[in-house]
Amino acid sequence: xxxxxxxxxxxxxxxxAMARIGLLTGGGDCPGLNPVIRGIVRKGLDTYGHELYGFxxxxxxxxxxxxxxxxxxxxxxxxxxxxxxxxxxxxxxxxTENGEERVLASLxxxxxxxxxxxxxxxxxxxARKLNAAGFPxxxxxxxxxxxxxxxxxxxxxxxxxxxxxxxxxxxxxTAESHDRVIVCExxxxxxxxxxxxxxxxxxxxxxxxxxxxxxxxxxxDHLRHRHETTHKNFSIVVVAxxxxxxxxxxxxxxxxxxxxxxxxxLGGIAFELEKEIEERTGFxxxxxxxxxxxxxxxxxxxxxxxxxxxxxxxxxxxxSGQFGMMTALKGTSIExxxxxxxxxxxxxxDPELFATAEVFFG
Ligand code: F6P
Numbered sequence: 190x191x192x193x194x195x196x197x198x199x200x201x202x203x204x205x206a207m208a209r210i211g212l213l214t215g216g217g218d219c220p221g222l223n224p225v226i227r228g229i230v231r232k233g234l235d236t237y238g239h240e241l242y243g244f245x246x247x248x249x250x251x252x253x254x255x256x257x258x259x260x261x262x263x264x265x266x267x268x269x270x271x272x273x274x275x276x277x278x279x280x281x282x283x284x285t286e287n288g289e290e291r292v293l294a295s296l297x298x299x300x301x302x303x304x305x306x307x308x309x310x311x312x313x314x315x316a317r318k319l320n321a322a323g324f325p326x327x328x329x330x331x332x333x334x335x336x337x338x339x340x341x342x343x344x345x346x347x348x349x350x351x352x353x354x355x356x357x358x359x360x361x362x363t364a365e366s367h368d369r370v371i372v373c374e375x376x377x378x379x380x381x382x383x384x385x386x387x388x389x390x391x392x393x394x395x396x397x398x399x400x401x402x403x404x405x406x407x408x409x410d411h412l413r414h415r416h417e418t419t420h421k422n423f424s425i426v427v428v429a430x431x432x433x434x435x436x437x438x439x440x441x442x443x444x445x446x447x448x449x450x451x452x453x454x455l456g457g458i459a460f461e462l463e464k465e466i467e468e469r470t471g472f473x474x475x476x477x478x479x480x481x482x483x484x485x486x487x488x489x490x491x492x493x494x495x496x497x498x499x500x501x502x503x504x505x506x507x508x509s510g511q512f513g514m515m516t517a518l519k520g521t522s523i524e525x526x527x528x529x530x531x532x533x534x535x536x537x538x539d540p541e542l543f544a545t546a547e548v549f550f551g
Contacts, residue, residue, distance in 0.1 A: 212226065212259070226264055233507075248282045269488070325507075330515055342518050395411045
């Protein structure tokens, strides 16, 4: 059957009205955003005959009414590309003067019927408020941190873990050659998912996560034990940027400022540990901060598939009136869950997973 006929056939199975759908990508970028956009646009055009508009740079684009029409052509060839073709920003509508009114005015001017914000807790928090204010929204969960509730995984997380794991593999050979302890700092904000997964996959000798404040002397004991019992003179410590000490204090920060959602810029704990471990154990130590390398570049296959499935599910939900809901992965199925459930509290590291990782400490 020729392509056109197939499309007409699929279109004929949809008895809803054609609509104007807006989408945006907000917050930190994340591998897998482009597959979501592509999924929304392909099914939105072919099955539903919708018109699709992509707002540029997250909520900023909605505030400024800056959008482009999304077509088969301009969303083709993006599946494997990192980042987001729409751009992103950490703009908080509710910290902007007349933010909600401006957003509603832009959406009205463009005659948008439903908005699909793709983002983490901040972006989806704005989506939830807009939906409560009466504007139909459908959310798609995005974050390398994997800290959103009501979904087993967010896309981007597996890519970040893969990149961090490969980095840890590489750190092993240089640590071993020089008889050093290397402290590798990974992202994750207040959750230890990336640290725990990458640390476990990469064979880290100690993993430090925000959910389990650490005692530096215990960390040193693990390292001494490993060096004494295995006669190996090198170790790898993986530390989450948000890790804190058991004797109190906040996570280390890389800047004095906070973003428009009130988040501090975390970073620097690896350098503190490098110094303290060397002083206490006498083992020469180095710190490596992976930073934005974890967010850049091509998504792994899992995130391309999850992003595509979320995109398709989001346009289905937008077309069938499932507003105030978010796409979610539950086991192997894609389901719709209330945005409320996803945002009630952050999803912190599973203690059982950490207990498994601990078996390999020291
Ligand atoms: O939420 C994703 C994330 O990469 C966090 O892991 C990290 O703390 C933060 O964003 C970094 O944000 P920015 O790109 O604004 O420095």
